[in-house]
Amino acid sequence: MESQYFKTLPSWTYTSEHFFELEKKNLFLNNWQLICHISNIPNPGDYVTFDLFDERLMAVRNEKSEVNVFHNVCSHRATRLLEDEVGNCGKRIRCPYHAWSYDLSGNLKNVPHLEQFENLDLPKYGLKAVEMEVFQGFIFAKVIPNDIPSVAVQFEPYIDELALYRFEELEPLGRVTMRPRAVNWKQVADNYVDAMHIPVAHPGLSGLVGNSYGVEVSDNGGFIHKMWGDLSQTRKKILSNDLYKKYLPRVSHLPNEKQMHWVYFRLWPNLAFDVYPDQMDFMQFIPINASTTMIREIPFALKDERREMKVARYLNWRINREVNAEDTDLINWVQEGMQTSAFESGPLAKTEICLIDSAEKIRKAIPVARLDREPESEKIAPLNYDLLLSPHQKSKVSLIHESTTRDLK
Numbered sequence: 001m002e003s004q005y006f007k008t009l010p011s012w013t014y015t016s017e018h019f020f021e022l023e024k025k026n027l028f029l030n031n032w033q034l035i036c037h038i039s040n041i042p043n044p045g046d047y048v049t050f051d052l053f054d055e056r057l058m059a060v061r062n063e064k065s066e067v068n069v070f071h072n073v074c075s076h077r078a079t080r081l082l083e084d085e086v087g088n089c090g091k092r093i094r095c096p097y098h099a100w101s102y103d104l105s106g107n108l109k110n111v112p113h114l115e116q117f118e119n120l121d122l123p124k125y126g127l128k129a130v131e132m133e134v135f136q137g138f139i140f141a142k143v144i145p146n147d148i149p150s151v152a153v154q155f156e157p158y159i160d161e162l163a164l165y166r167f168e169e170l171e172p173l174g175r176v177t178m179r180p181r182a183v184n185w186k187q188v189a190d191n192y193v194d195a196m197h198i199p200v201a202h203p204g205l206s207g208l209v210g211n212s213y214g215v216e217v218s219d220n221g222g223f224i225h226k227m228w229g230d231l232s233q234t235r236k237k238i239l240s241n242d243l244y245k246k247y248l249p250r251v252s253h254l255p256n257e258k259q260m261h262w263v264y265f266r267l268w269p270n271l272a273f274d275v276y277p278d279q280m281d282f283m284q285f286i287p288i289n290a291s292t293t294m295i296r297e298i299p300f301a302l303k304d305e306r307r308e309m310k311v312a313r314y315l316n317w318r319i320n321r322e323v324n325a326e327d328t329d330l331i332n333w334v335q336e337g338m339q340t341s342a343f344e345s346g347p348l349a350k351t352e353i354c355l356i357d358s359a360e361k362i363r364k365a366i367p368v369a370r371l372d373r374e375p376e377s378e379k380i381a382p383l384n385y386d387l388l389l390s391p392h393q394k395s396k397v398s399l400i401h402e403s404t405t406r407d408l409k
Contacts, residue, residue: 009359010345011338012374014184019366020290022384024053026365027269030144032151034271034284035059035069037300038137039171044104045088052143052286057130058082059139060093062104069132069141075108075125076100085176093127102127137168138282154223154267161263164254165275170300173279173313179295181328183335185270185287186358188295191331192283193225193266193354201330204322205229207236208244209262217357224265225354231260240322244315249308251277266354268361274320278304278312281320291335344372 013019036048047060049072056072072081079097092101101110106127131142135151195215199206209229218224265273270285279301286294337343348356363369367387375383
C-alpha cells in the first residue's frame, strides 16, 4: 500500500485560498521571518520595514546601538508609522497622522493635546514589541509567540560551517529586490529543495557541479534543508562557468574544501541562504495569496576590492540568472498542472527527502492537508480544527473525514 508520506501534497493545497488562510497562522506568523541584516541599519534611527499579510513590522536601531523589532503601528489610531522600506527617522518615530512620537526604544514620549486624554498612561501605549533574534548578523522576528526553537538552535548542526563565512561582517551588494511569481509559495519552496531536477532542467548549474550535488535534512528535527555542490566536479564546458572558476580568487578565511563549494540552506518554511565563496544571497518566499508569491532577495558580501572578485560576483549573477529563468518556467508549468483535473498528487522518491519532510511538516501543522480531495471551502477551517483535537476526539474526526470524502464522490 502506497504511503501518503511519500506523496506530494494534494494539488488543492496549492490553489485553495481557504487553505492559504490556514497557512498564514500555522506556517508563517508562528515561525521566524527575516527582516534584514544588521548592516542595513548601522546607525541610530536607521530602520527597515517588513510587511507580512496584515502584519506591519519594523526593525530599528536605538542610541545604544541596540536593535528592536516593533509593530509598525501607532498606539493611537493604528496608523502606519514608517512608510518607506528603509530610512532614518532621527531620534523619534513620529506618527504622520496625529504626531504621537516614540523614542527609538519604543517608549511613547509625546502626545499633542495631552491634557485632553484624561489620566493617559504613556508607558501603556508604547510600541508593541515583537519577539526577535539576531543570528549571525541577520535580524529575525516571530509575530505569534510560541515554543518554536530559536534560529540559532535550528541552525545548530551547521553553526561551525556558517561561521567560516563571517556573516556578521557582511554588507549589502545592492538593494532588496522583489520578484513576483504567479504561483503558490510552495512551488517556489519545493523547487528550491528539489535536487532531482538539477541534471534535467539546469544544464549550466549541473555542468558546474557535476555529480557532486547533494541534499540532507538536518538531524535536529529537520529545521534546515541543506543542498551543496563542488565546482571541482565540473563536467561540461560553459563559458560563464569556466570564467567564474578562472577568475574566482582565493578567499583567505575559507578552508580549501570551501574554495570551490556552493551550499544552500533552507530555513523552514520560506527562507533560503545561498552561500558561495564570493558572496551570499538570501531569498524569502513571501506569499501574497494562494496563487501569487513575491521572492524577496538581496546579495551580501565581505569587502573585497580585488578586480577578480568583482568579475567572479558578476559571473555568479549571470549563472544564477539563467537558473532563475529556468526555474520560473518550471514552477509556472507545475502550478498550471495543479489547476487541472488530471492531477491530485504524485509519488515521491525516497531520496527526495526534503520534499518528503516539507510535506510532512505541512500535514502535521495543517492536518486537513492529509485529505486527497478538497473539502467544500467553508468546511476546510472547521475540519482542520477538528483534526487538531486531542486523541480522545479521534473517533469523531474519523467520522467527519469519512463523511467529507463521501460527499465529494
